[in-house]
Amino acid sequence: MSTTVATEVPGRRFGRKSRRTGVTLPLIAPAVVILLIWSIIPLVMTLWYSFQHYNLVDPTQTGFAGFDNYQYLLTDPDFWSSLINTLLLLGGVLIITICGGTLLAVLYDQEFVGRGVARLFVIAPFFVMPTVAALVWKNLMLHPIYGVVSNLLRGIGIAPVDWFSQVPLLTVIGIVSWEWLPFAVLILLTAVQSLDHEQREAARMDGAGPIASFFYITLPHLRRAIGVVVMIEMIFLLTIFAEIFVTTSGGPGVATTNLAFLIYARALLQFDVGGGSAGGVIAIILANIVAFFLVRSFARNLEV
Amino acid sequence: MRPSIAKKIAIAGLGWGIAIIMFFPIFWMFITGFKTEVDAVSTPPHLFFHPTLQSYVEVQQRANYWLFALNSVIISVGGTVLALLLAIPAAYVMAFFPTHRTRGTLLWMLSTKMLPPVGVLIPIYLILRAVGLLDTRTGLVLIYMLMNLPIVVWMLFTFFKEVPREILEAGRMDGAGRMGELRHVLMPLSLPGIASTGLLSLILCWNEAFWSLNLTSSKAAPLTAFIASFSSPEGLFFAKLSAASTLAVAPILIFGWLSQRQLVRGLTFGAVK
Amino acid sequence: MHLNACGMVALVLAAAAPALADTTLTIATVNNGDMVVMQHLSPEFERTHPGIHLNWVVLEENVLRQRVTTDIATRAGQFDIMTIGNYEVPIWSKQNWLHPITPAASYDVDDLIKPVRQGLTYKGHLYALPFYAESAMTYYRTDLFKKAGITMPDAPTYKQIRDYADKVTDPSHQIYGMCLRGKPGWGENVAYFTSLLNTFGGQWFDMSWHPALDSKPWHAAVDYYDGILKADGPPGATSNGFNENLALFASGHCGMWIDSTVASGLLYDKKQSQVSDTVGFAPIPKGPYGRGPTWLWSWNLAIPASSKQIDAAESFVTWATSKEYIALVAKQNGWVAVPPGTRSSTYANALYQKAAPFAAFVEKAIETADPNGQTASPRPYHGAQFVDIPQFQAIGTQVGQTLAGTLSGQQSVDVALHSAQASTTRTMRQSGYLK
Secondary structure (H helix, E strand, O other), rough: OOOHEEEEEEEOOOOOHHHHHHHHHHHHHHHHHHHHHHHHHHHHHHHHHHOOOOEEOOOOOOOOOHHHHHHHHOOOOOOOOHHHHHHHHHHHHHHHHHHHHHHHHHHOOOOOOHHHHHHHHHHHHHHHHHHHHHHHHHHHHHHOOOOHHHHHHHHHHOOOOHHHHHHHHHHHHHHHHHHHHHHHHHHEEEEEEOOOHHHHHHHOOOOOOHHHHHHHHHHHHHHHHHHHHHHHHHHHHHHOHHHHHHHHOOOOOOOOOOOOHHHHHHHHHOHHHHHHHHHHHHHHHHHHHHHHHHHHHHHHOOOO | OOOOOOHHHHHHHHHHHHHHHHHHHHHHHHHOOOOOHHHHHOOOOOOOOOOOHHHHHHHHHHOOOOHHHHHHHHHHHHHHHHHHHHHHHHEEEEEEOOOOOHHHHHHHHHHHOOOOOOHHHHHHHHHHOOOOOOHHHHHHHHHHHHHHHHHHOOOOOOHHHHHOHHHHHHHHOOOHHHHHHHHHHHHHHHHHHHHHHHHHHHHHHOOOOOOOHHHHOOOOOOOOHHHEEEEOOOOOOHHHHHHHHHHHHHHHHHHHHHHHHHOOOOOOHHHHH | OOOOHHHHHHHHHHHHHHHHHEEEEEEEEEOOOHHHHHOOOOOEEEEEHHOOOEEEEEHHHHHHHHHHHHHOOOOOOOEEEEEOOOOHHHHHHHHHOOOOOOOOOHOOHEEHHHHHHHHHHEEEEEEEEOOOOOOOEEEEHHHHHHHHOOOOOOOOOOHHHHHHHHOOOOOHEEEEEEEOOOOOOOOOOOHHHHHHHHHEEEOOOOOOOOOOOOOHHHHHHHHHHHHHHHHHOOOHHHHOHHHHHHHHOOOOOOOEEEEEOOHHHHHOOOOOOOOOOOOOEEEEOOOOOOOOOOOOOEEEOOOOOOOOOOHHHHHHHHHHHHHHHHHHHHHHHHHOOOOOOOEEEEHHHHHHHHHHHOOOHHHHHHHOOOOOOOOOOOOOOOOOOOOOOOOOOHHHHHHHHHHHHHOOOOOOHHHHHHHHHHHHHHHHHHHOOOO
16 A cells, blocks of 8 residues: 555655655754753753752852762762662552553453443542642551551451551552552553454454463553553652652651652752752753663664 | 353452542542541541531632632643644654654653752742743743653654554545644544543643742642642641642543543544554 | 912822832741631731732742742742741841841830740841740640549659650550650651750750760650650651641540640640640650750741832731731630730730630740750750751751651661761761861
């Protein structure tokens, strides 16, 4: 089909650069140019400030700082643990949302009574503000004394768990997963619904069971959608802040301090713009490293 | 081969069970808005109680909900529409006329998103102050548009790539130019994808609680500032916060539910074939 | 040009008009109950001061602090009046960010309680006016104490408190003898801990700004704090701040609670507390050192120097902190609801004393808070439950995290204090206090 088109309409061929740049540059230019300006100006300013002593409330700190701000953050004894926590948070939520999202997408693709309403319920958590979600979970759900979960546990005879003290990181991962699972379900459900039913029927006729069908037909089809979910979640999960701030304030100790919170606690709390900017640069570098590894695993997503 | 009754019941049970578990905290927040402050933190928590509208009354007395809601709507819709306007052509080009630089551009776009807002607050604040856009809806719309552009481009790119080239070529055979191709062939086909991208951007703008708190004061403050006015004062606040959150979440929740039917209909190129 | 009488009057009015022209004041304030009342009463102000409109920005404390600090430091001028604490006032007035306020004689500046007023005075001028002030005291359940056969003395010591807590604790009925702040934060657990530290003979920095976190009083104070909370504290202590403990006490789970005096009104209010008839009040306990600054915090109204409406702003801040305002609140909401801790006349008022039986405790606590006093060893900073340097927010929060770590058993006290000492020294060096 495509070859016929190409030969019958001379001059209109794909991939000829000269033809393409003339027509397509105006289409792509505005977005990229604006994005370039937006990303370069703050980036440059952040880089600039990161090499200065600049404290908003303490004007006695001025002057060129060289690498002082970087050194201050990188030699912080909690720096490496914050990196590990960041990656643990990212990995934990990704695993829960991708696995859970895929399974739930398959589940909610099936017909059952009231499916529409059930779907709405599952998607609802994504609409709630993270601050509110964290407050609700911390105080109304998980509080060891007056939380719903604790009272349920007490009702069946189990001593309530002090979630934020005994398993702080896991609890934060749980809360963030609750917030992001709906997003994964939404995207993956959209993709599952686009799966060709004929293909599935054909596989079933050939005797493939539901599990084989899942692994060999559904999953490959979802690859690109999973890639989207991973990339987008990664952007947000690397800078989780509100949930930590509201529940544990990075503690106990530094059990739930990730890089974003560390930057906040060491630099921004004292309005140290220099330190905060250095932290921002470090965060970008970390994000790019993580992106590099994730992209390699999901390279097909970028098939161009 | 119809699934057995047992299987149907199992699926329905699982589907509903998970849905209820996921929704429960929101439901609880909703009913807490109708409790008194003392009741909200009672042990054991009450499922049945005497409802009161006191919290809603106090919430509306203190802050004009409608002003905040209007700001939220304008800012979120504005930021989303602007982002889509810029992103659709860009994603179109990247999806159908790729070059060796496309991949790099996409990754660059995404990496700009990874700059944590905390690191860049002061420079942006100073810039906005210099151009007089502090505490204006325009300023926030611009910031939000820029914030979401990478994600919107990325998602549209992914959805556009699902559209088979044959369809576009069919359109081209009928004599449509590039713009025509974009508007009359591609967009109707990928409407669900555009819709879900738009919805995602809308939700992200609606819940964004860093720029909206730091770049506004009174005139352009959206619902996130409304919430920040009820969280963590000195004293019991859960009933009021729940009421305020219900008010803040309700518009976007209802809108999301209404449009969700559009989204999950899925990409329809099956029908086009 | 012929100016008749009407013309003259018109001219005069026109000349006076700019002062009375429609101005809008943007006020940033915290979302505490007393400020919400102030917001509700703004029609009253607008009625008596025609031409001035009030625009309110009400936010939670952390967000507010970030917002107004960014604004005032960049001179963006978004706000005409800011609500700030006695932590910010000295730091900001040193930078000339605030406009000095000279109230009229009728304002009766001498009526302001001395320690509160001192905290807002820099080089002889007032740079903010206090809206309400708080110290700390001990709350306890009179019924639980009666059941255990204990009487709360007039001046309890921390040793006695530990004894009482042990007697009153009953986990099987979810009653915990001692509720204290455990949530990490310079204004949360560190605020309480600093007052504990002071009365144990400790301090944050010595005269040459070396941190003293590894000293004996620090060890003693942390041991006491961990000890009592582990034995008699509620579960979830490390994420309990003021509000969580208030909820716990108000719903009957705490035997005792040492915290801010603002809780007294809340615990006494039937609508907010289930234990309103069984709450008793006592002064904040004393430790081995027996003296030292205890606790003083005031929320104050200040005018940024960059404001373009200084006169109107001054008229508001003097109105909102005046005796007339207090009487107004009393008329609308009763004497128990007036902003506490700022004026001696409030506490001398018989009606107030009757409506708020805890008033005498609060007044005494504020008067003896001694925020500028000395600790066991001399100290180069001021502040009762905080240190008045800009870096304290970061240092305090970091040490607060470490404290929470010892409470949850993640770290031993020795290791924790050692690392806290090291990190505080780092920060002090980074900010130039230590060479």
